[in-house]
Amino acid sequence: MDTENRPVLTGLLALVGVAVVIGLLGGLAVMVGVKAAGIGDDPGTSSGGGAPATFNLPRPTDTGTPTPTPTDDTGTPAETDSASPSPAQGITLTTPQQSVGAMQQIVLTGTYQSGEGAILQVQRNEGGTWTDFPVTMSVGGGTFSTYVLTGRTGENVFRVIDTDTQATSNEVTVTVG
Structure with a gap:
């Protein structure tokens, strides 16, 4: 084949040849780098020796933490309705705002000492019915915080x-608008 009369074909063949050589050299460099870094090694055959790493998650156990008994102002145990948990079960909710403009942040913080890791659902009272607000948070270190x-204007x-125990906090009121 006469390549002097076909310069475009000659250029394409040279380009393909260079690309193949660069690809092979790049692949070889990656393989050497992976081997040197030990990526993909079987943990049982690594040079570090010893047993392979494992992850064991313990099964949950009941710690037997008692629920505090609600009391009235005199310290006498208060009558409670077991169907609707009360704020005396340990969730305290606060907000620094008394009023905000529409769509401004309403910060909700509080404590729940016996609820470590609990997931709390924010609820809003709508016409006497508690409705889930699309916000949840978890308790860490006995505290929680969200906004x-x-x-919706007005109070x-x-x-x-608590999504597991159904324990509820006290109510906080914020005027919007």
């Missing part, structure tokens, strides 16, 4: 509820 946004009454 909500609402455009908004919020609380949080």
